[in-house]
Amino acid sequence: MRKVAMDIEAPPLQSVLIAAAQKGGPAHADLRHVTRRWWSVARLWWRCPTERRTAWKYTAASMGLSLPYVALLLWISYVQNVRSVERAAMHSSLSEKQQAGFFAAVRDFVVIIVVAAPLFALTDYVDSCLAVAWRRWLTQHMIRCYFAHHSYYALKLDPQALDNPDQRICEDVRNYVNASVMLTVSVMRKLLNCLAFTGVLWSLAPGLAVFLVFYAVGGTWITAAGFGRRLMRLTYSVLQREADLRFALVRVRENAESIAFYSGDQRESELAGARLARTIATIFGKVRWEAFLSLWQNAYAYATILLPSLLLCRRYFAGEIRYGDISQAAFAFHTIEGALSYIVTHLSDISQLAAQTDRLEALLAALVQQAEGLPGGVHRRPSVDGSIAVQDLTLTTPRGEQTVCRGLTLALAPGQSLLIVGPSGVGKTSLMRAMAGLWSAGSGTIAAPADMFFLPQRPYMPLGSLREQLTFPDSYAGTAAKGTLADLPGEGGGSAARRHSGSGGGDSDSGEEDEGALPARAVGSGSGRRLPVVRSGPAAAGYRRVASGKGLAASAAVAGAAEAPDSARLGASAASDAELRELLATVCLPSLLPRQAGGAQGFRVVGGLDAEADWAHMLSLGEQQRVSFARLLHHKPEVAFLDEATSALDTVTERALYTHLQRHCHCYISIAHRKQLAAFHTHVLEATGDGTWVVDEAGNYLRALGSGD
Ligand SMILES: Nc1ncnc2c1ncn2[C@@H]1O[C@H](COP(=O)(O)OP(=O)(O)OP(=O)(O)O)[C@@H](O)[C@H]1O
Known part of the structure; x- marks a missing residue:
């Protein structure tokens, strides 16, 4: 039931591993460098004197909820085993017309729902709060750095050095934070899952546990080496090209009148079209590689579906283990496999996060450089x-x-x-x-x-x-x-x-x-x-x-x-x-006031000094x-x-x-x-x-x- 929620996770620690296989990508990453870059951005919040209390509070709440979460999974696996022993699983009870077994299974199911529904809702809520609080602070921090020391101006002097800082501040921060939260939370839960279910699997089928470790390590290596570097590079390019396309359209909006006077519609349209074409071409490249990745991921996942049953059936037919042991071992096997195969199954998200980390880290580094001043200054x-x-x-x-x-x-x-x-x-x-x-x-x-x-x-x-x-x-x-x-909570004002x-x-x-x-x-x-x-x-x-x-x-x-x-x-x-x-009146503009009062089209508030309009135009x-x-x-x-x-x-x-x-x-x-x-x-x-x-x-x-x- 909770499979979907358990699996909506994403990136960082893994991005580090992936990056090890990505030498030559935009990040020029190896394991250590990517780890450092991701952490250099992430730690700003947890170490900010005015924010760290909030940061740790949400983090502790999110991590703390992982314990009952994993406990619930363990319980579900136990109930499955017991019921299968009692032949009281819901569907088999129905098919065999066992009324008592059926209602016992329904009772288990209701209890699980009653416990699981609020628990899952609460964990989702806390995770979302963590992401929102982190995003609020990081965006606010970026905005302040951007406006400090006229950095927005200095960055514009050399647009080749850093593209689209605005998109980095708005979109990359959002995506980076959301992906990071999902990753850290899911890694934590996967880790707990591993610990909890390794015992279960080891007690039922130690051979399966050993096989699983080799299988996951091999799969991860192939995924990182075969797809990691290329996907990250493509993701980085897609982000950059999408930002370039939007920038071209924003410039048209800002300079609409001049372009219209020049009748530059055709030329600007061609420019936007060319940027769109480059964006789409890059996206297609990424889609192709994602298709190969998907093929590999499916083969990797399906190859092990029957494995627990195949390896344990001989002992079951010999009467050494119960039917419930097989289903419990399969549950433990797939839970641990999900944890160990995280990189294999989430490579796209990981690449996305790695690219976003790269863009944010570059922006922060540029802002710091501006703040430190240029060499040889007056x-x-x-x-x-x-x-x-x-x-x-x-x-x-x-x-x-x-x-x-x-x-x-x-x-x-x-x-x-x-x-x-x-x-x-x-x-x-x-x-x-x-x-x-x-x-x-x-x-x-x-x-x-x-x-x-x-x-x-x-x-x-x-x-x-x-x-x-x-x-x-x-x-x-x-x-x-x-x-x-x-007005935002958590930090002093900067207006x-x-x-x-x-x-x-x-x-x-x-x-x-x-x-x-x-x-x-x-x-x-x-x-x-x-x-x-x-x-x-x-x-x-x-x-x-x-x-x-x-x-x-x-x-x-x-x-x-x-x-x-x-x-x-x-x-x-x-x-x-x-x-x-x-x-x-002094600057010979008394006519502006009556004009506003007339309520010309485009005014949001009509009349007086508080009239709003697109004054520049x-x-x-x-x-x-x-x-x-x-x-x-x-x-x-x-x-x-x-x-x-x-x-x-x-x-x-x-x-x-x-x-x-x-x-x-x-x-x-x-x-x-x-x-x-x-x-x-x-x-x-x-x-x-x-x-x-x-x-x-x-x-x-x-x-x-x-x-x-
Ligand atoms: N961001 C920049 N990067 C490189 N060169 C620049 C930049 N801005 C201006 N320049 C160059 O510096 C020189 C001086 O420019 P400046 O704007 O100071 O001229 P100006 O005397 O004010 O001209 P005008 O009277 O036309 O406004 C020009 O040759 C200009 O091309």
């Missing part, structure tokens, strides 16, 4: 007086293909502002990326205050209400109502509002070392100079390598920084409705830039950075916004192609295109511009 330190100082900065693109600036030194004091101009592609945005801490390849030092706010070239419109557009990236009361990581993309360093404040904590990046202290000066020349070497910890194991010391809020970034976003309405680029500017005025940072933040606006609106900026922000740096914007800055930094940068006072620059120099 050193960042906080500025205490609100000034910005760039010292001997040589900056390259992330993988070092191109040097965008060499030996740059400049300082900007509070009250000063800088306009960066230069030809397209010369490295203006890259300089801003370095100041934001997004790029750190190269050498030199950047000192900047913690309170900075960046307006990127392409405004980001988050999902949510108009209020959230204006106060982004702050959280606000409504966010909690929608549910955040902080700290982020004010800017500054240093990228979170302060780890966890007292106890957390296996999953990312190492915090180091920052020092220092001060800037009063006048903006710029020098270009040979860079003095000298950068400071950022903090440390090694590998995933050490990385398991990784969640504190990811979870710790950076107090300097916490935004007080509790702006009143009146303030937000005034902001909209509904607003024009100029409107998005104005919303973005409103964020800046709302946050009032110490230093503001604007990267062509008004490029889509008419000059009248642009001048109006810069007038507000001058009034509200004491220090700002802009990038623009409209050189007349120099009038709103105190200094101008011009990239000449040959790697040198020249700074001048804005007045001089404008005069030179006016005279046509």
Whole structure:
């Protein structure tokens, strides 16, 4: 009756064994390496200081229920034996019209059902709770690591290195956890089954027990060697190709309008079709191998069906043993065979888990690497007086293909502002990326205050209400109502509002070392100079390598920084409705409110600041830039950075916004192609295109511009 439930199990310890036969697969696995990789992911939960109590509680409950579970199986086998001796098995009693025997068998059956039904339901429930709790924590942990230190951004810089991190976080975690729970639970029960039934089988037919061991070991070896490595490689490819296909479709959704303008439907459809074809081809390859595997598994299983009866029938006919002994021996034989042949019968699941383990381990390793910082990084330190100082900065693109600036030194004091101009592609945005801490390849030092706010070239419109557009990236009361990581039980909240993309360093404040904590990046202290000066020349070497910890194991010391809020970034976003309405008027967007109230199609909530819409698609680029500017005025940072933040606006609106900026922000740096914007800055930094940068006072620059120099 419980055969199905007993057999729904899956992967890891076995994946380790399988992996031994999988050298050359994506995991390059041998027994030790796969074991270590699976455990390096699994242990994060059981060793997390805030979670291990929950983890062990569920694990103990699940394992504890295995004892009555196995006891019940033993009882069933005993009852079968006794009843067959009494000739009181239900069907034989019926056929022989033995009323008493029939009702005795029915009574046994009812008792078994009464005990088994709640026991099996309870074990399933506890196993599911274990899986859900583990998945909740692991996904939450991955999300935090993903967002710590701008790792999501850094991973995107080198997409070849790690494909589809989002799918790994969502689907691979789910499948990994479910399979792992089923495996660990089933291995435990199989082990107990083995122990319990080996005694039974040995007492009835020791020869059968010895044969079984050799049979299972041989079968496992053939399965692992013949199918293991190939199936794991194919499973890994299927996961990757499915993720690639979905990514292509997500990109179409994100860029629907541009594709439609280009009439790129055909090309995008072909691309999706090609990815689908590759996915299907890989799946077919896997299906073929699974068919061979199934053939082998069936032959393996059916070959032993009659074995106990065949080996014991001679003794039965000689009257040495009873009929019940044969059925009890067969029951014990097949129970032990199921345990010892686990790899043979579950190879597909095991391969799946091995591939998922590989993908998760790679993601965690990449996140840890991001947290530790890239080698040869530009050193960042906080500025205490609100000034910005760039010292001997040589900056390259992330993988070092191109040097965008060499030996740059400049300082900007509070009250000063800088306009960066230069030809397209010369490295203006890259300089801003370095100041934001997004790029750190190269050498030199950047000192900047913690309170900075960046307006990127392409405004980001988050999902949510108009209020959230204006106060982004702050959280606000409504966010909690929608549910955040902080609402999940078991860990502290992590929904700290982020004010800017500054240093990228979170302060780890966890007292106890957390296996999953990312190492915090180091920052020092220092001060800037009063006048903006710029020098270009040979860079003095000298950068400071950022903090440390090694590998995933050490990385398991990784969640504190990811979870710790950076107090300097916490935004007080509790702006009143009146303030937000005034902001909209300031950035020349008062029309947004009545438009929402009109309830245009697509609004989920109609009217006011809490109206929700697909803002990125509904607003024009100029409107998005104005919303973005409103964020800046709302946050009032110490230093503001604007990267062509008004490029889509008419000059009248642009001048109006810069007038507000001058009034509200004491220090700002802009990038623009409209050189007349120099009038709103105190200094101008011009990239000449040959790697040198020249700074001048804005007045001089404008005069030179006016005279046509
Ligand atoms: N992720 C990246 N990897 C490699 N190279 C990059 C990357 N991002 C930008 N680059 C290169 O770095 C150089 C500088 O780019 P950057 O965006 O800083 O130029 P820019 O001066 O801001 O240009 P524009 O005025 O057109 O915005 C360009 O040649 C660009 O191709």
